[in-house]
Amino acid sequence: MKLQIILAILAISCTTEGANILAIFPYQGKSHYIMFEPLVIGLARAGHSVDVVSHFPPKESIRGLNHISLQGSLYTFVNNMTTTYVKSLIGTKAIEFISYQGPNDLCNLMRLHQLQEIINTDKNYDLMLTQVLGSNCYLALAHKLKLPVVNIETSTMFPWAHDPFFESTYPSFIPCQLTTFTNDMRFMERVENLITTLYSKFLFYYYDKTVSEPIARKYIDDFPSLADIYYNISMVLVNSHWSIHGARPTNPAIVEVAGLHIDETQVLTEELEVFLNSAKDGVVYFSTGTMLKSDSFPKEKILAIYNSFAELSNYKVLWKGNMDNMPEGLPTNVKMVPWVPQFAVLRHPKVKAFVTHGGLMGTLEAIHAGVPMVGIPFFGDQMLNVGGYAYRGFAVYLNYETLNKESFSEALNEVLTNPKYQSNIARVSRLFKDRPLSPLKKAIFWIEYVIRNGGETLKSSGRHLYWFQYYLIDVGLFLLTITMLAFVVLFTVSRKLTGFIWGTQNRNVSVKQKTF
Numbered sequence: 001m002k003l004q005i006i007l008a009i010l011a012i013s014c015t016t017e018g019a020n021i022l023a024i025f026p027y028q029g030k031s032h033y034i035m036f037e038p039l040v041i042g043l044a045r046a047g048h049s050v051d052v053v054s055h056f057p058p059k060e061s062i063r064g065l066n067h068i069s070l071q072g073s074l075y076t077f078v079n080n081m082t083t084t085y086v087k088s089l090i091g092t093k094a095i096e097f098i099s100y101q102g103p104n105d106l107c108n109l110m111r112l113h114q115l116q117e118i119i120n121t122d123k124n125y126d127l128m129l130t131q132v133l134g135s136n137c138y139l140a141l142a143h144k145l146k147l148p149v150v151n152i153e154t155s156t157m158f159p160w161a162h163d164p165f166f167e168s169t170y171p172s173f174i175p176c177q178l179t180t181f182t183n184d185m186r187f188m189e190r191v192e193n194l195i196t197t198l199y200s201k202f203l204f205y206y207y208d209k210t211v212s213e214p215i216a217r218k219y220i221d222d223f224p225s226l227a228d229i230y231y232n233i234s235m236v237l238v239n240s241h242w243s244i245h246g247a248r249p250t251n252p253a254i255v256e257v258a259g260l261h262i263d264e265t266q267v268l269t270e271e272l273e274v275f276l277n278s279a280k281d282g283v284v285y286f287s288t289g290t291m292l293k294s295d296s297f298p299k300e301k302i303l304a305i306y307n308s309f310a311e312l313s314n315y316k317v318l319w320k321g322n323m324d325n326m327p328e329g330l331p332t333n334v335k336m337v338p339w340v341p342q343f344a345v346l347r348h349p350k351v352k353a354f355v356t357h358g359g360l361m362g363t364l365e366a367i368h369a370g371v372p373m374v375g376i377p378f379f380g381d382q383m384l385n386v387g388g389y390a391y392r393g394f395a396v397y398l399n400y401e402t403l404n405k406e407s408f409s410e411a412l413n414e415v416l417t418n419p420k421y422q423s424n425i426a427r428v429s430r431l432f433k434d435r436p437l438s439p440l441k442k443a444i445f446w447i448e449y450v451i452r453n454g455g456e457t458l459k460s461s462g463r464h465l466y467w468f469q470y471y472l473i474d475v476g477l478f479l480l481t482i483t484m485l486a487f488v489v490l491f492t493v494s495r496k497l498t499g500f501i502w503g504t505q506n507r508n509v510s511v512k513q514k515t516f
């Protein structure tokens with residue numbers, strides 16, 4: 001008996017303390033991997049054994065982390081997106097990019113021996129971590145290996161990300177990721193938001209069925225539809241937080257971990273330290289992220305930015321970019337470097353403003369560090385991010401199309417001189433950081449929870465209902481019918497009654513008339 005108890009305890013502690021985790025990240029966008037890397041390293045440090053498939057090998061070997069590299073199998077997006085190209089990926093076009101064009105590249109990576117070995121493995125894994133970006137094809141692998149799945153959303157929730165948990169997307173106050181709305185929508189915006197939400201869900205499932213599923217069946221046989229496996233996902237870790245995206249009804253399987261990628265141990269190089277400290281009034285930091293080339297801006301826009309920076313003579317500007325393709329005439333107060341330890345720069349007390357393309361990873365770092373922003377969004381969720389920050393009063397939204405010397409200077413001066421931006425970002429930064437557990441610890445806790453308990457109990461209790469029951473449409477119709485019936489009855493009865501009374505009166509009248 002005692003032995004059984006000890007064995008049972010051992011079994012439990014084994015699954016949580018030393019689980020075998022399979023992490024599959026086939027997407028080649030570096031900005032997404034910025035969130036996955038600290039998570040898989042964190043899991044390895046927590047004593048798990050993690051097999052990671054990705055395009056980004058770790059810089060040093062880490063105990064418990066076995067990296068299976070896809071490097072070189074696809075073109076990479078690192079510094080490889082021009083402004084014209086990304087500008088074409090607006091709205092639901094973005095879904096066509098990630099759910100139609102994407103799967104052809106990503107799902108077909110299953111042909112590679114690295115993935116073939118995993119498909120045919122007899123290793124016992126306990127859980128699969130992956131990113132359902134626009135395609136579900138790697139879920140077929142989870143089904144084959146019978147693994148519970150934790151999905152990681154590097155953005156806020158895609159409209160279809162709620163579906164496995166039978167949770168509404170609340171289009172009345174949650175802006176669809178592909179719109180530019182905030183939590184505060186006017187009537188016509190809510191109409192557009194609902195239509196965009198439903199249409200993007202339709203596209204996702206349509207491409208999933210017609211593009212991803214046939215590719216997955218080439219490499220993995222015998223699975224139900226990808227949508228069925230998708231609905232079986234146990235949990236989603238999402239890169240959002242109520243302090244910046246608005247609080248919403250949710251369920252325990254939707255776990256907010258925004259800021260998970262932020263590395264508080266990051267330090268400045270000595271050269272940068274000296275440069276930042278040399279600023280008189282402060283420093284403006286300018287970066288357009290890991291994917292977008294700032295040297296692909298048209299020359300007149302770059303010159304406009306040069307002129308604007310040159311006027312900030314009491315400020316220094318740190319610009320992350322590649323000097324090689326830039327026009328002549330970089331102002332003397334500007335330093336351009338190809339790479340920076342971004343969070344260390346942002347939290348330096350001299351840094352007063354961040355000019356950004358509005359990518360979520362960088363802007364979360366600025367929020368954590370308390371730096372107000374000028375956002376020049378390009379594609380994907382960038383418009384939504386910058387729009388939301390402007391709505392919350394700690395960023396200025398600058399339109400790329402109308403960007404010139406005047407508009408750029410005006411936006412920058414507004415953020416540097418109007419104290420409202422500083423006080424708003426200070427408040428939001430405090431709210432963003434006020435949590436019981438760091439986002440990384442929280443993510444690890446919930447992944448271990450799924451390994452211990454599965455995901456079934458976390459799903460909405462509403463999942464057994466039909467949609468018209470979930471939204472109480474049947475009950476509403478029933479109550480409406482009863483109310484209408486009651487009115488009809490009341491109306492008929494009262495008509496009969498008045499008719500009766502009038503009738504008797506009339507008769508009385510006519511009787512009277514007769515007597516005259």
Ligand SMILES: *[C@@H]1O[C@H](CO)[C@@H](O)[C@H](O)[C@H]1NC(C)=O
Nearest residue numbers: 074075076077078080081085
């Ligand atoms: C950049 O991306 C394009 C596809 O958009 C690809 O053809 C090209 O090889 C990539 N360049 C590099 C350096 O990866």
Ligand SMILES: *[C@@H]1O[C@H](CO)[C@@H](O)[C@H](O)[C@H]1NC(C)=O
Nearest residue numbers: 143146147148228229232454
């Ligand atoms: C659903 O997930 C469980 C693990 O959480 C797995 O055992 C089962 O096979 C999955 N079902 C389908 C249809 O994939």
